[in-house]
Amino acid sequence: MMTLASGRSHIAxxxxxxxxxxxxxxxxxxxxxxxxxxxxxxxxxxxxxxxYVAQTDQDVAIYISNGHGAWEASLANTVAPGETVLVxxxxxxxxxxxxxxxxxxxxxxxxxxxxxxxxxxxxxxxxLLADKGxxxxxxxxxxxxxxxxxxxxxxxxxxxxxxxGHPALLMADCVASLGCDVYRMDAWGAxxxxxxxxxxxxxxxGLGLVFFNERAAExxxxxxxxSNYWNWQPRANPEMFxxxxxxxxxxxxxxxxxAALDMIRAEGxxxxxxxxxxxxxxxxxxxxxxxxxxxxxxxxxxxELRSHAVTALSLGKGQGDRxxxxxxxxxxxxxxxxxxxxDPDDPTASGYFRIGHMGHVNAHMILGLLGVIEAGLTALDIxxxxxxxxxxxxxxxxx
Ligand SMILES: *Cc1c(COP(=O)(O)O)cnc(C)c1O
Numbered sequence: 001m002m003t004l005a006s007g008r009s010h011i012a013x014x015x016x017x018x019x020x021x022x023x024x025x026x027x028x029x030x031x032x033x034x035x036x037x038x039x040x041x042x043x044x045x046x047x048x049x050x051x052y053v054a055q056t057d058q059d060v061a062i063y064i065s066n067g068h069g070a071w072e073a074s075l076a077n078t079v080a081p082g083e084t085v086l087v088x089x090x091x092x093x094x095x096x097x098x099x100x101x102x103x104x105x106x107x108x109x110x111x112x113x114x115x116x117x118x119x120x121x122x123x124x125x126x127x128l129l130a131d132k133g134x135x136x137x138x139x140x141x142x143x144x145x146x147x148x149x150x151x152x153x154x155x156x157x158x159x160x161x162x163x164x165g166h167p168a169l170l171m172a173d174c175v176a177s178l179g180c181d182v183y184r185m186d187a188w189g190a191x192x193x194x195x196x197x198x199x200x201x202x203x204x205x206g207l208g209l210v211f212f213n214e215r216a217a218e219x220x221x222x223x224x225x226x227s228n229y230w231n232w233q234p235r236a237n238p239e240m241f242x243x244x245x246x247x248x249x250x251x252x253x254x255x256x257x258x259a260a261l262d263m264i265r266a267e268g269x270x271x272x273x274x275x276x277x278x279x280x281x282x283x284x285x286x287x288x289x290x291x292x293x294x295x296x297x298x299x300x301x302x303x304e305l306r307s308h309a310v311t312a313l314s315l316g317k318g319q320g321d322r323x324x325x326x327x328x329x330x331x332x333x334x335x336x337x338x339x340x341x342x343d344p345d346d347p348t349a350s351g352y353f354r355i356g357h358m359g360h361v362n363a364h365m366i367l368g369l370l371g372v373i374e375a376g377l378t379a380l381d382i383x384x385x386x387x388x389x390x391x392x393x394x395x396x397x398x399x
Pocket of ligand 1 (some may be wrong): 015142
């Protein structure tokens with residue numbers, strides 16, 4: 001049977017993202033000696049480059065983990081069982097971080113924001129003002145919630161903390177946004193930034209990152225106890241190589257991440273942010289065009305509030321899954337499933353799916369992806385206004 005899916009496939013899910021050949025090739029090597037001087041030098045060079053990507057001069061601890069591990073690490077260092085965190089949740093990942101906190105015996109004060117709005121700084125202000133005893137130890141704020149693709153204003157949360165004089169730490173989850181959407185840890189006043197390597201950092205899943213400033217370090221030192229494994233202090237300020245990773249180093253990931261950071265350094269963060277913004281804009285142009293004559297809708301109406309790394313969209317009952325299957329099986333493009341935006345009683349009702357456009361993506365990948373989606377809409381007789389892919393091409397031509 002003829003297939004059009006042979007050839008290089010494309011993974012357009014919101015993590016793990018496309019792995020550059022340079023990263024794959026850097027990882028393809030025999031096991032090195034973990035006391036090798038080259039490996040040590042490489043880690044010492046990776047640290048400042050990670051800080052560059054997070055726009056911070058503060059410390060970073062690296063864990064052999066995914067983003068969930070980094071979530072746990074951030075809490076294990078700063079919030080003791082029985083203490084309280086405030087979680088303004090704007091999608092599945094805000095709830096996910098809250099669940100990790102509950103698992104550690106931490107009380108969660110949840111501010112439910114639904115799935116289509118960013119963090120409302122005024123609701124955070126009201127919660128802080130109501131907290132007369134200043135029991136809230138930290139605010140867990142997700143920068144880009146990958147399920148809803150909404151982007152929140154982290155600096156606005158810092159401003160509210162300043163204005164209310166509340167001492168809570170500001171912790172930001174930048175797993176989806178780091179290296180994609182503009183983020184400036186120090187300038188925006190985040191005390192802790194949580195991330196992982198498999199999205200904007202273009203490396204296979206396996207490294208969790210926790211950046212922390214001196215305020216957070218002070219809070220950590222006052223903790224009654226910190227788990228030896230999650231303790232960020234020896235990882236950030238190791239006396240010997242072994243302490244960087246609390247045990248055996250993730251040898252191949254170090255080579256892969258080094259190659260990815262070389263690419264990031266060569267392109268420059270400003271250019272990377274601009275590329276993501278422009279390519280995201282092309283996707284929105286196509287979706288809005290198709291939606292003029294059919295059911296396709298972006299989850300976030302206001303472009304200013306949309307992530308540049310991932311786009312959540314709906315297509316009506318059952319149609320998201322049909323389209324995803326067509327794109328994958330017929331054309332070799334894998335789109336992301338809808339996550340946490342469905343009606344729990346009828347998961348296919350909204351037809352939600354997501355397009356990942358984080359990290360190693362360029363114009364030809366995005367235009368190819370949009371052309372495939374348009375072919376799929378046509379093949380499946382899903383109503384749409386024809387020409388969305390052309391509209392995106394025109395948008396990129398005019399950029
Ligand atoms: C992907 C993601 C996570 C979880 O990362 P895992 O590596 O899957 O554990 C957490 N937060 C956000 C915003 C994410 O996009």
